[in-house]
Amino acid sequence: MTQAFDVLGSPVRRRILELLAERSRTSGEIVEAIQRELDISQPGVSQHLSVLRESGFATSRAEGPRRVYELGAVPFGEVEAWLDRFRGAWGERLDALATEVARGKRERRLQRAKEPVRRRA
Amino acid sequence: MTQAFDVLGSPVRRRILELLAERSRTSGEIVEAIQRELDISQPGVSQHLSVLRESGFATSRAEGPRRVYELGAVPFGEVEAWLDRFRGAWGERLDALATEVARGKRERRLQRAKEPVRRRA
């Protein structure tokens, strides 16, 4: 569990996860995007991918000479589990407006399902 | 938001947040606990508290000569919001067993309230 947050501590890795949340991608596609956005070399990106693989945030399979990456669920579950104790704490002693904002957004997203293009944050 | 994950990247800070999730504590109480568990000096702990304050994960008020710390909700909400996009991704392309474990646990906790002792996994 400790691991999971260490992995999410890097903005580059978070960005890669965002890309993978949209769809699976090859190493090359990820390298291209990260290089464009954050100007990091191919080996630099590859090292981050390695961290994501080893921590379970991403899995990879060979497809010809390329490697296709996709999201792994387990560590996200661990993060959720850790956050659980704070959800309790909010209810007890905070009005937790920020939480409700976040949860409201989640609920809403489930309800729409098909909407026009999503802008990046 | 980037900030929030940087803050959670430290195991010491995560431990402090766990302590604060149980109840509000004075700086001294936190120092004592962290010193015992992780062998870190008073200034070391104080610096972590400073990070938690500045990021909004904790707030502090003076109470006589001591400072009482308690949890702040906002950054947790930001973390939730970021995680939202991955909840969607799980539904789309993963069976997400780990997620369901985590969510199931949360739901179940709300429903039981009084049950025999639960064994740890």
Add this chain to the structure above:
DNA sequence: GCTTAATATAAGCGATAACTTATATGATGC
């Protein structure tokens, strides 16, 4: 089997974060 393409690993280096010790600040009690 050699070349090329796609990706990963190795080695080294610089920045940053997380400690330490020493000291300042600020409230309390006499």
Add this chain to the structure above:
DNA sequence: GCATCATATAAGTTATCGCTTATATTAAGC
């Protein structure tokens, strides 16, 4: 106002992390 307790800040050092360049690995196509 001075001593004391509780906490924070300052300054300096070390370890870790995230990058870079260089090179190894693996698959495909000819």
